[in-house]
Amino acid sequence: MSVILGSGDFRYMVTEGWGELPDGWSYGDVAAVGVDRKDRVYVFNRGAHPVIVYDQDGRFLRSWGEGLFARPHGLHMGPDDTIFLTDDGDHTIRQCTLDGKVVLTIGIPMRPSPYMSGEPFHRCTHTAHAPNGDIYVSDGYGNACCHKFSPSGKHLMSWGESGSDPGQFNIVHNICCDAEGWVYVADRENHRIQVFDANGRYETQWNNLHRPCGLYMPPGKQQLCYVGELGPSLPVNKNAPNLGPRVTIVDSRGATVVRLGHLHAGEAPGQFIAPHGVAVDSHGDIYVAEVSNAVWPSIKPPLEPPRELRCLQKLTRLASAPA
Numbered sequence: 001m002s003v004i005l006g007s008g009d010f011r012y013m014v015t016e017g018w019g020e021l022p023d024g025w026s027y028g029d030v031a032a033v034g035v036d037r038k039d040r041v042y043v044f045n046r047g048a049h050p051v052i053v054y055d056q057d058g059r060f061l062r063s064w065g066e067g068l069f070a071r072p073h074g075l076h077m078g079p080d081d082t083i084f085l086t087d088d089g090d091h092t093i094r095q096c097t098l099d100g101k102v103v104l105t106i107g108i109p110m111r112p113s114p115y116m117s118g119e120p121f122h123r124c125t126h127t128a129h130a131p132n133g134d135i136y137v138s139d140g141y142g143n144a145c146c147h148k149f150s151p152s153g154k155h156l157m158s159w160g161e162s163g164s165d166p167g168q169f170n171i172v173h174n175i176c177c178d179a180e181g182w183v184y185v186a187d188r189e190n191h192r193i194q195v196f197d198a199n200g201r202y203e204t205q206w207n208n209l210h211r212p213c214g215l216y217m218p219p220g221k222q223q224l225c226y227v228g229e230l231g232p233s234l235p236v237n238k239n240a241p242n243l244g245p246r247v248t249i250v251d252s253r254g255a256t257v258v259r260l261g262h263l264h265a266g267e268a269p270g271q272f273i274a275p276h277g278v279a280v281d282s283h284g285d286i287y288v289a290e291v292s293n294a295v296w297p298s299i300k301p302p303l304e305p306p307r308e309l310r311c312l313q314k315l316t317r318l319a320s321a322p323a
Helices: 290-301
Strands: 002-005 012-016 030-035 041-047 053-054 060-064 072-077 084-089 092-095 101-105 122-131 135-139 146-147 155-159 172-177 183-187 191-198 200-205 212-216 223-231 246-250 256-260 275-282 286-290 311-316
Touching: 002 256, 012 200, 012 256, 041 072, 072 122, 072 275, 084 122, 092 122, 101 256, 135 172, 135 183, 146 191, 183 212, 191 212, 223 275, 223 286, 246 275
Parallel strands: 030 072, 030 275, 122 172, 212 275
Antiparallel strands: 002 012, 012 311, 030 041, 030 286, 041 053, 053 060, 072 084, 084 092, 092 101, 122 135, 135 146, 146 155, 172 183, 183 191, 191 200, 212 223, 223 246, 246 256, 275 286, 286 311
């Protein structure tokens, strides 16, 4: 029996087993996912084949990036049929063609800036594009700031510091832009998304989220943001209901439209373990990248016997939910 998530115009069928990996291949974990203009799906994973490409039906097309990345983390589809891949293990962003040719590298591989210096980069996490082509980078594990670059990779400015006040960050984990140039930042451990203008000036924040991890806004003028949220992991709250892990769709004011997922973490259809990246195709179908294997030990007993957990899911739109 099919599992349906959501309600009203926002109903999705869990498409079990989506993505036909070649025999003997594994993901390790899926850090991020993206969709190009032809609805081909790019899976940025921590296995031996870092970028795996599928068609919309989950048929394997190709892979690339072998030996290039230290620790895959973020994926952003550029406006010019290129793909931006953030590697927090070697502190770089690589802009690649869709078949894997590197055309731009921002940052120096294996040369992090000093911890919490505010200088790019110390374990950067994600990228986004402004309408004018400028590139924003969330720099979130060894820094607490965002950076702005020109399309050619010239550093223009930075903002943010560690803290919980407006404009401060506690694990700045993801970033995206809308068609008007507003910048949205997943301030994960402050449980919020902060909104800034193009120059890093604080505008507002969206609350009522739990550890927002993945962000996706469809291109063009739209009113929705898709948010992948991690669940609780402390011994005292890891079994508490209604905190995630889940995918939440919010409107342009940050108000909840629908939450997708069950009360607790798990592997059953309709459950999530660790949503880390989100993307949506032209049909409104949602792809969810999960770092399940990394997060599982903190929320469940050790696996016996050890095995790889599910870390990529597709939710197929059933109603006329905007894409």
